[in-house]
Amino acid sequence: MNWWEETVFYEIYMPSFNDSNQDGIGDFRGITGKIDYLKELGIGGIWLTPYYPSPKVDNGYDISDYFSIDPIYGNWEDFNLFIKKAHDANIRVIVDLVVNHTSDEHTWFIESRSSHNNPKRDWYIWRKQPNNWESFFGGSAWTLDENTKAYYYHSFSEKQVDLNWTHSEVKQAIFEVIDFWIDKGIDGFRLDVINNLSTSCSFKDNPYDEEGKQIHLNDVNQPGILEAIKSIEEHVKKRNSSLFTVGEISSDRLDLIEQYAGPDLLDVTFNFNFGSLEKLDIDEMFLQLKQMKETYQENRYPTLFFGSHDMPRFWNRLASKDLRVYQLLAALLLTSRGVPFIYYGDELGTGDFVPHSLEEIKDIQAINRYHDEKNKNKTDQAALLEANKVNRDRSRASIQWWDKKQDHSWIGFAKKNPDEKQIFQWFKQLLALRKKYYRAIYDYQILNKENDLIYYQLGKVVVLLNFGKKTKLDNKWGNLDMLLSNGKVQVSNEQIIITDKTTWIGKVRV
Numbered sequence: 001m002n003w004w005e006e007t008v009f010y011e012i013y014m015p016s017f018n019d020s021n022q023d024g025i026g027d028f029r030g031i032t033g034k035i036d037y038l039k040e041l042g043i044g045g046i047w048l049t050p051y052y053p054s055p056k057v058d059n060g061y062d063i064s065d066y067f068s069i070d071p072i073y074g075n076w077e078d079f080n081l082f083i084k085k086a087h088d089a090n091i092r093v094i095v096d097l098v099v100n101h102t103s104d105e106h107t108w109f110i111e112s113r114s115s116h117n118n119p120k121r122d123w124y125i126w127r128k129q130p131n132n133w134e135s136f137f138g139g140s141a142w143t144l145d146e147n148t149k150a151y152y153y154h155s156f157s158e159k160q161v162d163l164n165w166t167h168s169e170v171k172q173a174i175f176e177v178i179d180f181w182i183d184k185g186i187d188g189f190r191l192d193v194i195n196n197l198s199t200s201c202s203f204k205d206n207p208y209d210e211e212g213k214q215i216h217l218n219d220v221n222q223p224g225i226l227e228a229i230k231s232i233e234e235h236v237k238k239r240n241s242s243l244f245t246v247g248e249i250s251s252d253r254l255d256l257i258e259q260y261a262g263p264d265l266l267d268v269t270f271n272f273n274f275g276s277l278e279k280l281d282i283d284e285m286f287l288q289l290k291q292m293k294e295t296y297q298e299n300r301y302p303t304l305f306f307g308s309h310d311m312p313r314f315w316n317r318l319a320s321k322d323l324r325v326y327q328l329l330a331a332l333l334l335t336s337r338g339v340p341f342i343y344y345g346d347e348l349g350t351g352d353f354v355p356h357s358l359e360e361i362k363d364i365q366a367i368n369r370y371h372d373e374k375n376k377n378k379t380d381q382a383a384l385l386e387a388n389k390v391n392r393d394r395s396r397a398s399i400q401w402w403d404k405k406q407d408h409s410w411i412g413f414a415k416k417n418p419d420e421k422q423i424f425q426w427f428k429q430l431l432a433l434r435k436k437y438y439r440a441i442y443d444y445q446i447l448n449k450e451n452d453l454i455y456y457q458l459g460k461v462v463v464l465l466n467f468g469k470k471t472k473l474d475n476k477w478g479n480l481d482m483l484l485s486n487g488k489v490q491v492s493n494e495q496i497i498i499t500d501k502t503t504w505i506g507k508v509r510v
């Protein structure tokens with residue numbers, strides 16, 4: 001069995017996790033200082049968001065040097081110590097690989113833009129005239145470069161320039177990046193917006209939907225994308241077959257997400273169909289669970305997450321600040337079939353941070369939206385309200401680890417949960433339970449829903465998640481021993497009575 005099939009991962013948003021030197025920015029020494037904490041929680045893998053040198057127009061997802069550490073996060077000694085401490089604690093480390101684009105300040109792009117004849121000219125995508133493709137951050141995806149009077153393509157910010165994946169030298173250059181980090185001792189990669197790789201040069205205009213919104217038909221999932229991903233995967237696995245790859249596929253369509261993983265392809269992909277539901281909808285959640293059960297069988301796994309640096313905290317978004325609902329969701333996250341990812345702070349019930357002015361906003365997507373709204377003659381307050389709807393800062397604020405008020409953070413401080421100790425214990429118990437009873441190989445023997453009670457059985461473990469009112473369920477299992485619960489549940493041989501908003505996890509007695 002692959003190690004990652006039995007691992008619960010923990011996403012660390014680099015600048016916000018833990019600041020060791022009080023300069024307001026999280027760093028490697030800060031993470032190293034929390035290894036014991038993560039071990040106590042039961043984490044087996046850390047995903048680090050980008051820590052490379054970067055102008056940070058998109059918080060590090062705009063890399064200007066693939067072979068270094070941004071000094072604000074520490075030096076090589078700090079990095080090596082972190083890897084060592086993590087490995088000593090049996091925690092593996094995967095790092096973010098951002099290869100759809102580089103920063104415009106990367107030397108590759110500085111060379112590329114310098115002249116039509118530069119050897120790196122075609123490492124990026126240049127056109128005399130733009131097509132209608134829009135950036136995912138708003139506006140045209142093409143920017144005119146005055147120097148050579150040509151347009152370069154950027155599917156995100158104009159400072160994040162798309163690499164040309166039809167060029168063999170680009171692929172080789174990225175392979176060197178991959179080798180470099182494998183040699184540094186990392187255990188795998190999280191591949192950023194990997195289905196956005198530009199693997200075709202057809203440049204057909206994108207169509208629009210009925211509301212006039214552009215459909216990203218020709219700029220993502222391009223012909224050749226699976227071959228490109230296969231070649232990356234082959235390169236990684238040739239180095240070491242135990243290295244893990246997880247891909248971010250910018251889609252919430254399970255059929256599309258799923259096709260990027262499999263033999264010769266990525267190990268797993270992020271399931272936005274499940275993870276990024278905008279509000280709690282038990283029917284929808286159950287439907288997605290069913291679809292995941294049908295789609296992923298035998299040695300194929302979905303990923304499980306309710307939080308990331310791109311979505312609001314699930315304390316607010318899904319649980320609506322209800323502790324019991326939050327506990328139910330945590331149980332679902334950590335007892336269903338798949339590879340779970342906890343987002344830093346979720347184990348403490350961290351809530352959304354909401355900026356009160358433009359000056360407090362750090363997220364480029366929200367800043368762009370703010371200016372768009374102002375251009376429509378909206379008031380500052382109205383523009384702020386709209387910007388905060390898409391503001392990814394909400395889940396990116398710094399954790400306040402100490403009771404003593406810290407002075408400053410590059411962003412605000414995350415909203416502390418008064419029940420954080422209880423929530424931490426709940427997560428810890430769930431992780432311990434998963435470790436003890438679950439093997440990812442177990443398929444669901446049962447996956448069902450009655451009213452607002454979702455229940456399932458994996459191996460000998462039976463999970464009852466009652467999101468609704470007090471209810472009854474026929475006992476299909478006979479003798480059951482309780483493993484973990486947070487409410488009143490009566491189990492007889494005929495039926496199970498479970499109180500409202502209650503989690504109950506048990507084991508079939510043999």
Ligand SMILES: [Ca+2]
Pocket residue numbers: 019020021022023024025026027072
């Ligand atoms: Ca720091």
Ligand SMILES: [Ca+2]
Pocket residue numbers: 100155162163196197198
């Ligand atoms: Ca691209």
